[in-house]
Amino acid sequence: MNRKVTGSPTLLLDVEKCKRNINLMASKAKRHGLIFRPHFKTHQSLEIGQWFKAEGVSKITVSSLVMAEYFASEWDDITVAFPVNILEIDRINSLANRITLNLLVENTESVTFLAKHLHFRVNLFLKIDVGYHRTGIDPGNLDLIEEILQLIESSPFLRFSGFLAHAGHTYRFRNAIGIEMIHRLSLAMMRQLKEYFSSRFPGLIISLGDTPSCSLAENFTDLDEIRPGNFVFYDLTQHAMGSNSVSTIAVAMECPIVSIHKDRGELIIYGGGVHFSKDRLDFENGFHFGRVVEKKPQGWGDPISGMYVTALSQEHGKVAVPSELIGQFKIGDTLLILPVHSCMTANAMKGYLTLEGKWIKRCY
Amino acid sequence: MNRKVTGSPTLLLDVEKCKRNINLMASKAKRHGLIFRPHFKTHQSLEIGQWFKAEGVSKITVSSLVMAEYFASEWDDITVAFPVNILEIDRINSLANRITLNLLVENTESVTFLAKHLHFRVNLFLKIDVGYHRTGIDPGNLDLIEEILQLIESSPFLRFSGFLAHAGHTYRFRNAIGIEMIHRLSLAMMRQLKEYFSSRFPGLIISLGDTPSCSLAENFTDLDEIRPGNFVFYDLTQHAMGSNSVSTIAVAMECPIVSIHKDRGELIIYGGGVHFSKDRLDFENGFHFGRVVEKKPQGWGDPISGMYVTALSQEHGKVAVPSELIGQFKIGDTLLILPVHSCMTANAMKGYLTLEGKWIKRCY
Known part of the structure; x- marks a missing residue:
């Protein structure tokens, strides 16, 4: 190590390990024909983002509009994987004017608000609850899904991109079998939605992708996009789950x-x-x-x-x-x-x- | 409220409640004849610091040298209530050159190092473990206390200020009786040290002062200084303990x-x-x-x-x-x-x- 000890708590980064983690996940996505849209909430760094560009990544995920604003200087296709916060409509408009902005919705109120207040086009994903029960629409709630889709279709500034889910309940497991099972269940639900709606929306995609599933699973049939984030550094929680x-x-x-x-x-x-x-x-x-x-x-x-x-x-x-x-x-x-x-x-x-x-x- | 909603998570401050908390603690210290050296690690703000100045406070406590550097622009007597980190000797020297800097020691290695590397005078408190068992010297370990005091006395840059403790184990209680008991035990131990050493070091002081004890106790006999911090805002943990x-x-x-x-x-x-x-x-x-x-x-x-x-x-x-x-x-x-x-x-x-x-x- 060529560095000097700083003398106060310092987060050291092993660049070689980090780049290897990025390369392995990018290669896995490529092997399975998946769009790799990594979640940048883990590293939150433009410089580390460049290492993803070197692997051919051109689309990213973040968890707040603040982060989207930070990354918008170098990335022009960003998904904010957080339910639309209508109080931030000014930030949304400003970003939508500059980049391809993909947002998550899960209720009619937010979509109605967006339709009324947007001045620029945004892409919307319907957030689906595949069992984590934090946010999202029950995949069987076709009435609500239909209602939201009609609102989207009637607005010139809204475009329906597809269905997105986060299987955060994989984090309750400490073994590969449980994680693989959650992944398969989630994928099965998302696949049903894709089949049901794809004749009406031919380009729709389904997006999944917590780090445990993306690290351990090998079955991604019909999935279009993955969005893991933590794998860039991994940690002891992931290790305890068997991800790495x-x-x-x-x-x-x-x-x-x-x-x-x-x-x-x-x-x-x-x-x-x-x-x-x-x-x-x-x-x-x-x-x-x-x-x-x-x-x-x-x-x-x-x-x-x-x-x-x-x-x-x-x-x-x-x-x-x-x-x-x-x-x-x-x-x-x-x-x-x-x-x-x-x-x-x-x-x-x-x-x-x-x-x-x-x-x-x-x-x- | 005259403010606009920001639209993202925002920490609101009720200035009136905050100033009342400061006033009540300052008044209590005055009533008991105690030096009030509040811990600024809770608010970390020069502006809120001014509200303490308005109550006559002139000495403060912080938990890192970074914080001491920040506050040194307006405060000239600062205690860093954290064991000396010898890797930060440059910061220590730079601060000791500008302000009255009070540091905590609890082992001979740090004191020997300071004696060798200091270019400016600092005041040292011996950190005493009154039962929290995080840092500090057992009050009965007179051999170690004596060894450290001799090291201090033999250095022109070191001055012995007294004994300091943090009864953090009050936080394990959810009732006033337990907290009062810990406070009385801590004070009794510190008082013994003061009696034992005060003929040799006539100006030595004893310093205690977690928020629960300072909020609830009324017996401060022989105590010289209190250093509570959290009371400036209080919170649900303090409330659950009965502090406020x-x-x-x-x-x-x-x-x-x-x-x-x-x-x-x-x-x-x-x-x-x-x-x-x-x-x-x-x-x-x-x-x-x-x-x-x-x-x-x-x-x-x-x-x-x-x-x-x-x-x-x-x-x-x-x-x-x-x-x-x-x-x-x-x-x-x-x-x-x-x-x-x-x-x-x-x-x-x-x-x-x-x-x-x-x-x-x-x-x-």
Whole structure:
């Protein structure tokens, strides 16, 4: 590693691992004839976006209009994978004037509002609830779907693109079989909608694509588009679900050791909830907020057995250390820690420091 | 309220409630003859800092050197209530050159390092562990205390200020009796140290002061300084502990409703983990991430029975609504939501919007 230690919590990025993750997902999409529209809410960085362009990606997904505005300087086809927020109509119009803007709707109120207030054309996806029960229309609710489609058809500024879903309930599983089952069920539902509506809307597409399904599944028959995001970095949650091997995790937080308590087998680090976020992962002894990995000349290696972040305050973290290892650490050393949820951790930080010592900014 | 709705998640600040919270704590400190050195990690704002100056406050606490640098433009006596991170020695020297800088130490390694690398004088507090077991020296470990004091005495750049503790274990209680007990135990330990060392160090002070203890306790005999922070806004966690009435909570997040699911009694809001943080509070049915309050012409009123934020994704929140109320809400309305942990929520946002429509920035 050519970089200097910054001295405060820093999110390190292994560019090689990250580019490999991008390449593998792009290749998988190509192999299955899928449009690859990656979700950029995980990295939120124009520079990392360029690595996707190098793989031929030209369409992206984001989770807010703020993010869409940030990426619109370099991307001209953006899906905002969040139900239309009618209070942001000015932002929607401004973006729709500049780029191909794809929005999600799931109720008549928003579509009626858009039809009345849009000055530029937008593409609409109907958000379908395939079982996650966060947002979306029940796929069997043909009355509501029909009502929304008629509203869309009667507006010159609205174009129906197809059906979109997020099978976020894959995250409740800790095994490939459960995730594969959710993926197959979701795809089956979306396929029925496609078959039902495609004679009336010949160009409609169906879009799915959480990271666990896209990482593990091999059956994408009739699917048109995938939108995974987390895979760009992966994390310990994905690893616990079986989406990836731990060696593919492309980010690690570097944290200084500020206190050592041998009597209770604990290191205290500079690195807290404001850096990691408070997402946690269940494990044998309760839950943890991250795992310490071995330092290597070229980055990092495997997690060190028994070394977990067991608590986070605003700026402090507590790290459990097996008694036979604690003598190896001293005040002023740093630890490298894999995050539980890389999207939230990346969002908490201002950018990334590559192993070569280069800063990569993110939108904030 | 004179402000316009912004249309995206916005942390509203009721300036009157906030100033009243500041006034009550400042008055309590005065009444007990205590130095009031409030912790600014909660609000992180120079402008809100001015409201403390108006109450005669001249010394503050922060939790990082970054925050100390931000506040050093207007404050010349700052305690960094975090164990010295020797990797930030350049920042320490630069601050020590400009202001009265008070640091926390709890091991010989850091003190030895400071003695060798400081170019300007700093005041040191010995961090004492009064039972929270995060950082600090066991108050009975006189050998270690003595060793550190000798290191301090032998350096021209180090001055011993006294003993400092944070009774963070008060947060494990949900009743005033438990909190009062922890406070009395902590104070008793600190008082012993003061008595033992004050003939040798006549000016030494003892400093305590989490928000629950400072809000609820009335016995501060022999204590010199308090450092509460959260009370500036309070939050639902403090309320659950009995520190404050819910009407003193001075911040609420305004979130647009983007989706309504009457069948399952749920509203989906634009407002997620990147806005609230993921701190949660246990309650009868599991846990929640915030409570919806009534809107009032002059701000907000009491929590609405049964309306809880039950889940947070990156940008989405799920709000449970009793079936008899759900008909009152429509797409494009906003909800006002009290946060579970105001320090983390404030830290996630770029600033505050007052009820009068004025933006107040925070350090970020």
